[in-house]
Amino acid sequence: MFALIQAxxxxxxxxxxxxxxxxxxxxxxxxxxxxxxxxxxxxREEYSALWVLTALGLLVLALNYRILxxxxxxxxxxxxxxxxxxxxxxxxxxxxxxxSVRLSRLTYRSRSLTRRVALLEEExxxxxxRIPDEEDMLEDDGRP
Amino acid sequence: xxxxxxxAKLDSELSTKPSRVLILIPAMNEEQSLPEVFEALVKQFPxxxxxxxxxxxxxxxxxxxxxxxxxxxxxxxxLGYGSTLLxxxxxxLLHDYDYVVQVxxxxxxPPALIPRLLQPVIQGDCDVAIGSRxxxxxxxxxxxxxxxxxxxxxxxxxxxxxxxTDPTSGFQALSKKAILELCTDGFPDDYPDIDVLIxxxxxxxxxxEIPVVMKPRVHGQTMHGxxxxxxxxxxxxxxxxxxxxxxxxxxxxxxxxxxHPLDKGSLRGLYS
Ligand SMILES: Nc1nc2c(ncn2[C@@H]2O[C@H](COP(=O)(O)OP(=O)(O)OP(=O)(O)O)[C@@H](O)[C@H]2O)c(=O)[nH]1
Ligand SMILES: [Mg+2]
Numbered sequence: 001m002f003a004l005i006q007a008x009x010x011x012x013x014x015x016x017x018x019x020x021x022x023x024x025x026x027x028x029x030x031x032x033x034x035x036x037x038x039x040x041x042x043x044r045e046e047y048s049a050l051w052v053l054t055a056l057g058l059l060v061l062a063l064n065y066r067i068l069x070x071x072x073x074x075x076x077x078x079x080x081x082x083x084x085x086x087x088x089x090x091x092x093x094x095x096x097x098x099x100s101v102r103l104s105r106l107t108y109r110s111r112s113l114t115r116r117v118a119l120l121e122e123e124x125x126x127x128x129x130r131i132p133d134e135e136d137m138l139e140d141d142g143r144p
Numbered sequence: 145x146x147x148x149x150x151x152a153k154l155d156s157e158l159s160t161k162p163s164r165v166l167i168l169i170p171a172m173n174e175e176q177s178l179p180e181v182f183e184a185l186v187k188q189f190p191x192x193x194x195x196x197x198x199x200x201x202x203x204x205x206x207x208x209x210x211x212x213x214x215x216x217x218x219x220x221x222x223l224g225y226g227s228t229l230l231x232x233x234x235x236x237l238l239h240d241y242d243y244v245v246q247v248x249x250x251x252x253x254p255p256a257l258i259p260r261l262l263q264p265v266i267q268g269d270c271d272v273a274i275g276s277r278x279x280x281x282x283x284x285x286x287x288x289x290x291x292x293x294x295x296x297x298x299x300x301x302x303x304x305x306x307x308x309t310d311p312t313s314g315f316q317a318l319s320k321k322a323i324l325e326l327c328t329d330g331f332p333d334d335y336p337d338i339d340v341l342i343x344x345x346x347x348x349x350x351x352x353e354i355p356v357v358m359k360p361r362v363h364g365q366t367m368h369g370x371x372x373x374x375x376x377x378x379x380x381x382x383x384x385x386x387x388x389x390x391x392x393x394x395x396x397x398x399x400x401x402x403x404h405p406l407d408k409g410s411l412r413g414l415y416s
Contacts, residue, residue: 111333114219115231118197119238122217 023062023084030055050098054091058084164242165193165262168232170225170314171249172199175208176363181247182212184255191215195235196249199228205249225314225367227333233323245317252358253315261317261354271322271349274308275315275356283358292373296380300338304345308353311338315356322349330392332383335376339383346394 034051037043061068061084072083167189171178178196185194196209200222209216217231229246236244243265247253253275261273277283278290278297293312300308318326325347332339341351368376388395 108333111223111227114221114223115227115234118217118219118231119234122215122235 019081020062020065023058027055027058027062031059047098050091050095054087057087061087165189166232166236166239166241166244167194167258168229168236168244168246169194169196169209169249170199170228170232170246171196171201171205171209172222172228173201173203173205174249174251174364175201175203175205177251178205178208178249180251181249181255182209182214185247186212186214188255188258193241195232197228197232197235199223199225224334226331226336229314229336230327230331230333233327236323237320237327242320243317244323246314248314250361250364252361254357254359257315257356258317260356261315264352264354265317265319269350270352271319272344272351273317274310274313274351274353275358276310276313276353277356277358278309279353279355280357283356284360285358289368292368296338299384300341303338303342304351306351308338308341308351310353311341313358315358325349332379335379337376337380337383339380339387342384342387343394 031052034043034048034055038045038048061071065080068080068083072078072080075083075086077083077086167185169178169181169185182194191213192215194209194212194214196206196214196216198206198209198216198218200219206216206218215235217235219228219231232246233244243262245258245262247255247258257275261275264270265273277285293310297308297311300311322344325344326340345351387393390396
């Protein structure tokens with residue numbers, strides 16, 4: 001890997017073809033994998049969006065390498081490769097943040113559910129205590 | 145105690161039917177301390193007006209309350225002090241109580257002092273009466289604990305504009321007005337602290353401290369220990385800093401409940 005990066009450095013803005021191929025393959029694999037998970041209903045659509053976006057972004061960058069060079073200059077990175085890594089890092093952070101937000105919501109919901117269940121259980125117990133015994137009712141009904 | 149109070153009025157208020165005062169006991173694994181608490185409570189209040197909220201205890205906490213004929217609501221897992229209170233507040237609203245008195249299940253709050261807390265609330269002198277163990281320094285408390293609470297009470301006192309010495313005291317009497325306020329806005333459902341007091345104050349809920357004596361903990365475990373205390377301070381800092389700009393904060397225009405993702409699970413649907 002290190003050798004590859006060095007090689008890229010030597011040729012300046014040119015991405016080595018092998019690296020490019022790897023990037024294309026990886027992004028296609030991610031894309032297919034994510035879609036497959038959605039197909040199997042193991043991943044909800046809402047959570048797939050960030051993944052698909054990133055895979056597409058990676059694909060575009062790998063295919064059209066002028067955009068990558070332009071981006072590299074924009075963020076002031078030395079190598080196009082670092083731009084890819086940097087992008088990956090940002091993506092992971094965004095994903096983690098998204099998870100934290102979802103977790104907070106889930107936490108809130110499970111907690112209020114627990115409270116609600118507790119209250120309902122008490123009410124149910126109270127109601128059961130108040131209605132006459134089931135057997136008594138059956139006895140009443142059974143008499144002609 | 146405030147002047148011009150007539151014990152006769154208090155007595156008649158307390159004995160009016162249907163009952164208007166709910167005793168709320170938050171408890172988590174307190175089977176050793178509870179019998180003493182209940183013995184004292186059932187002498188003063190009918191058991192049907194005493195509610196134990198069991199916060200996912202693994203011991204016989206709920207059974208003990210039931211054995212005294214008291215009401216029991218059980219969380220299926222541990223949610224923490226704030227949620228335990230919240231469940232009790234919801235219960236109080238559901239059953240149309242006018243006042244709530246919180247008494248910790250660890251036996252530190254003397255039930256004999258309940259009337260002292262209730263009196264100013266029932267008479268309309270305030271909406272929240274907090275039993276403070278520092279107003280008259282007779283309660284044996286650790287100096288570390290006191291030192292830790294000092295910055296909090298300082299901030300609260302300055303913000304609210306009246307002296308708050310024991311903001312984290314769980315020994316409180318509350319009016320329905322205060323309870324409603326606590327139930328409809330994002331009440332901290334983990335560890336309520338001075339942010340709640342500031343919120344209430346901002347919403348024109350009158351808070352007053354009443355001197356009480358608390359006993360040291362004999363059985364069980366404190367919830368303020370170790371690293372949690374650090375987190376506690378962090379949470380307080382974030383809450384207070386964001387208070388003026390936070391969504392649904394009392395310092396901002398209130399959004400209707402439906403708009404707020406946090407409020408979906410709160411009261412709606414329970415009362416209709
Ligand atoms: N420890 C603990 N107590 C809980 C929890 N939920 C509710 N409680 C109850 O909340 C009450 C107060 O807890 P304490 O740990 O005594 O808090 P404290 O009185 O402020 O602190 P101490 O002065 O150390 O006793 C007790 O009646 C507990 O049973 C929880 O998750 N953990
Ligand atoms: Mg205690």
